[in-house]
Amino acid sequence: MGGMNMSATGIGASVRRKEDLRFLTGRGNYTDDINRPGQTHAYILRSPHAHAKIERLDISSAQAAPGVIAIFTGKDMAADALGGLPCGWQIHSRDGSPMKEPAHPPLVIDRVRHVGDQIAVVIAETLGQAKDAAELIEVDYAPLPAIAHPGKALASAAPQVWDEAPGNLCYDWVIGDEAEVDAAIKGAHHVTRIELTNNRLIPNAMEPRAAVGEYDRSTGDYTLYTTSQNPHVIRLLMGAFVLHIPEHRLRVVAPDVGGGFGSKIYHYAEEAIVTWASAKVNRPIKWTAERSESFITDAHGRDHVTTAHLAMDKDGKFLAFKVETIANMGAYLSTFAPCVPTYLYATLLAGVYTTPKVFANVKAVFTHTVPVDAYRGAGRPEATYLIERIVSQAAREMGLDQAELRRRNFIKREQFPYQTPVALVYDSGDPGGCMEKALKLADYSGFEARRKEAAARGKYRGIGFSTYVEACGIAPSAVVGSLGARAGLYECGQVRVHPTGSVTVFTGTHSHGQGHETTFAQLVSDKLGIPIENVDVVHGDTAKVPFGMGTYGSRSLAVGGVAIDRAMDKVIAKAKKIAAHLLEAAEADIVFENGEFSVAGTDRKKAFGEISLAAYVPHNYPITELEPGLEETAFFDPLNFSYPGGAHLCEVEIDPDTGVTQVINFTAVDDFGRVINPMIVEGQVHGGVAQGIGQALLEACVYDEEGQLITGSFMDYTMPRADNLVSFTLDTHNVPAPDNPLGVKGCGEVGAIGSPPAVINAVIDALSPLGITDISMPATPPKVWQAIRSARPPLAAE
C-alpha cells in the first residue's frame, strides 16, 4: 500500500505541520474562544474539605445577588432524575465479585469526598457576578477524617471513603499463577526485591478544561462545546447515562484542544452541568476552569505503591516476577480508571524479557483525593518503571553489567510473535537491536572514562538504562470487551472526494497537539496521489464525523489511520468502476497508480480529478450499476494491540554540594514500525521524554494528612522547563508491525513510558559508589542531597 508516491508529502516525509500556522499565530479556536448569543457564565462552588458532611446548604442570599440567573445544587439534579458520571470499565476481584462502583453525581448531595468536589453551580450574567454570588452561599460542613495516601488506605483504622467499599477497597485483582511464581522464587539462585512508589502527577495541559452548553428550545437539541479528546465518547456517556438525551439530540464539539495527555478523555461533571442547566435557564452557559481549579479537578495520574520480587538463576536468567501493587483511584471512579492499573499495567509486566512466570496482585483503593485515571502512558509507565528499576537493581546485586543482564533476558527478534505469560502477544520487536544501537549512540563503552572525568570535577556521574515495550493502538474490541470494557474501541474514517478531486477526511480520532491534520493528509496524499494541500482533515464534531472513539493510547494512526486507509480502498474501488466505464475497459484491467487510473498495458488513462468530476456530474456514467458521488466510510477494529518499544539511556551528573541532578545526555532509540512523518514522531518523543524527566526529577503531587492538596499551583508543582532538559539524541530501529495493516505502532506515549526509569537508574548509578541503592521520584535536590549526606561521612572530601 502507498509508498509509490515519491512526492515530498507522502509517507515518510517530514512535512511541516499544516496546523502550525494557526497555532503559532494565535488563530486557534479553543472552547473558551466560543461565545454564543445570550451566553451566561457558570462558577462552581467547590469543597475546601477533603471529607465532610454538608449539614446545611443555603443559597438564598446568593440567589438574590446581582446578575444571578440560577443556582443549582445536587438536589436539583437528583430531582430531575439525572444519572451519575459513569465508569467505562468494570474490573472483577479475584473472588469473582465486581469492583465497588460508588455513585458519582455531578453535584454532591450531602457529602464531599475530595478538595474540589462540586457542591453548587452559580449561573450569572457575568463570571464576576457568578463568583461574587458563590461567596454568599452558606455551607456548614462537619469535617470528617480523610485519607489521601494509597499505601495507608487499606489500614484498618483508615477513614472510610465509601460505606459500600469496606476498607476502601475498590477491587483486589490478580493475573498469573501465584503458587507457581512463589515456587519459582523459593527455588531461585537469587531474588531481587524492590519497594517503590510511582509518584502521583497532575497533567497540567496548557489549555485548562472548558465547556459551553447550549439548548435550542425550538428543536430540543443540545450542543456541548468541550475540551475533549473524544467527543463521541462524551456524547455517549453524558447522553445515555447522565442526562438521558438521545444521540440525535446531542451534538458534542471538541474544537482546538490545547493538550490533554489523557486528562481530557474523561466525562467530567462540568460538561453535564452546563448542558443540563442550559435547558433549565434556556440560555447558553460557559464554564472555564481556572488553573487552580484544574489542579483539583482534572484527573491525576500514576500514584502506585508497589513491592516486587524478581527471581533469577545463577546466570541472571529471569525465572519469575511477582508484583504487589496498591493503586489509588481517588474519591470516585473516573471513566477509564479501573483498567489503568490492571489491563494497561499488569499485562506489560513481562516487559521485553523472557521471564516465563509472572504474577501480579493489584488492589485499587479509594482515597479522599481527585480521581486518578490514565495519564500519558497510563499503566505502562508504571510497569516500565517497576521492571527497569528492579532489573537494574538485579544487575547490581548480581555484579553484572546493565547491558549484559538485559541481553541475557531479551526476547530475541526471531522469537516474535511472542506470547507473554500475562496475556499479550507481541507481534514484533527487536529489543536487543534497539539497545545495541543506543549503546553506540550514547558511547556506552566510553562511560567509565566520563565518570572519572566528572569525579575529578567533584561531580557524581551515572548512566541509567530503560529497555521497554508498551502496548498501544487501543484496542481490539472483542479482547477489551472480555476484560471489562463497556465500549468498543474501533475507529471510524470517512473520505469525501469533492467534485474537482480534493478530499475531506473525517476522523473519529481527535488531535490536541499530535499533528493529525498533517499525518492523515500524508496518508491520503500518498495513497490517492493528490497534493497534500488538497486534503483537509476534520475531527472533533459529532455532527460532522459519523462516529469515533477519540484519541488516547496512541491509537489515532494505528486504528484511526487504518480506518481512513480502508475508506480510501473503498473510494478507489468505486473510482475504478467509473474509470472502467469512461475508458471503455474491463474493471479488472484498471490500474490505479500515482493518482491516475489507466488501462493496464495501454496509455489510456484518467486523472483522479476526472473520475471525481464524473462521479458528481454523471453525464457519462454507469448510472444503472453505480450511484453517483464519491464518498466512503470505513470502521476498523484492530486484531491486536501495537507494540512500540525501545531503549532509553540517560546520563546524569549530580552536584554533591547542592543535590542538583543535571541530565547530560539522553539517548532514545525507539521502534515505531512504519513512520509516516519523522518530524512529528520526533516531536512526540521530545514531549514524552520531557514529561518523563519531569516525573523523574521534578513533579510531585502532594496531599497532606488532612487531604489538602499543597502542591496546587505552579509555585509548588514543578513542571519541566527548557533548562531542566538537554538536546536529546533520538533515533529509530523500526520493525514493521505485521498485525497492523499500515505497519505502524504509535509514538505518542513512549517518551513518558521509557524515560523515567532511565533517569532514576542514572541517578542511582551515579550515587552507587556511596552505597545508595534507592532514590524515589522525583529526585529533587533536597532528597538527593540528603541521601548523599546520610551515606557518607559529613566532612568527607570529594
Place this chain on the structure above:
Amino acid sequence: MELKGEQHIPAPRQRVWEALNDPEVLKQCIPGCQTLEKQGDDKFTATVKAKVGPVSASFTGEVTLSDLNPPESYTISGEGKGGAAGFAKGGANVHLAEDGPSATLLTYTVNANVGGKLAQIGSRLIDSTAKKLSGEFFAKFSEVVASSESTPAAAPATAPAAAIQEPAPPPSPAPKPHPAEDHAHAAPAPAAPAHEAPVHRRGSSEAPPSYDKGIPPMILVALVACGAAIALFFI
C-alpha cells in the same frame, strides 16, 4: 504544626489583658476587621477581609476561649470560613508576663491548619502575610494601649469606655486568679509578634513543598490573615 513567638508590648500586663478583652480595641487593631462581636461569655464572632497572595476573601470566624487565667494566660481555638477561598482553623495558648511595671511580654504557641484554596495556593505565602498582618496589628495595638494608658480620658474609643459595653474584665488582682469559668467572658487573645520569624520546617525528605504535617506551622496570625476569628484575637 506548632509555632512559638513573643511580642514586647509597652503597657502593663493588666492593661494588655483588658485590651485583649476589648472588642473595640481588637476591631480597630486587626487589619481588615469588619465586625467583631461577643456571642457569649466565651465566644466571639468576627468578619475580616484578608488577602493571602492571590487569594482574597471575606472570612467569617468563630472562636472559643478556655482555660482563662487572667491576667496571665488562656487558650483560644476556633475556625474561620472564607467561602471559595477556603478555611482556617486552629488554636493557641497565650501567656502574658510582666516585663517591668509598664511593659508586658506576650508569648504564644499556635497550631493552625488551612484548607481549600488557601492551602492549595496560599500556603507558601501565609507566613509572609501573617508577618505583615501581625506587624500591623501589634503596631496599632501598642499604640492604642500605650496611649490609653497615658491619657485615659483622651482615648474614649479604646479605653475603659469599652469596658462599659462589655462586662469589665474581672479584677483578679491576685497573682493566682480563679480558674477559667469565673472569667469566661474574658477575652481575645494576643497575637503573633511582628518580628518573629515563623518557625517553620520545610519538609526535608519529600517533594518540594511537602511539609511535615501539611501546612507549614504558621502563626495564629495566619489564621487572622485568613480571617479566622481566632485570628482576630491573635493577630
